[in-house]
Amino acid sequence: MGLLGKIFGGGGKKTVVVAEVTSLECPHAVLVPRWENVQDMGIEAKATRWMCEACKTIFNPDEANRLRATLAERVILDVPPSGEGGAS
Ligand SMILES: [Zn+2]
Numbered sequence: 001m002g003l004l005g006k007i008f009g010g011g012g013k014k015t016v017v018v019a020e021v022t023s024l025e026c027p028h029a030v031l032v033p034r035w036e037n038v039q040d041m042g043i044e045a046k047a048t049r050w051m052c053e054a055c056k057t058i059f060n061p062d063e064a065n066r067l068r069a070t071l072a073e074r075v076i077l078d079v080p081p082s083g084e085g086g087a088s
Pocket residue numbers: 026027028029052053054055056057
């Protein structure tokens with residue numbers, strides 16, 4: 001607790017962590033499918049657009065596919081190195 005407090009400025013400012021994450025480029029980790037035709041609902045392949053649950057950005061299926069395909073590497077890259085050089 002003491003160490004984390006020092007890294008994030010102490011004084012119970014836990015929201016700093018959230019602020020840092022949202023100010024970075026959104027990884028669009030959770031994409032919610034949207035359908036225009038009711039009969040297609042539930043069929044992801046027929047989703048007409050995808051919405052990022054975090055930042056509410058709308059993507060077309062092509063973009064969503066690309067985001068989902070590269071999500072793993074992007075999220076891994078987004079993870080800050082633990083330990084050294086935390087708050088520069
Ligand atoms: Zn997003």
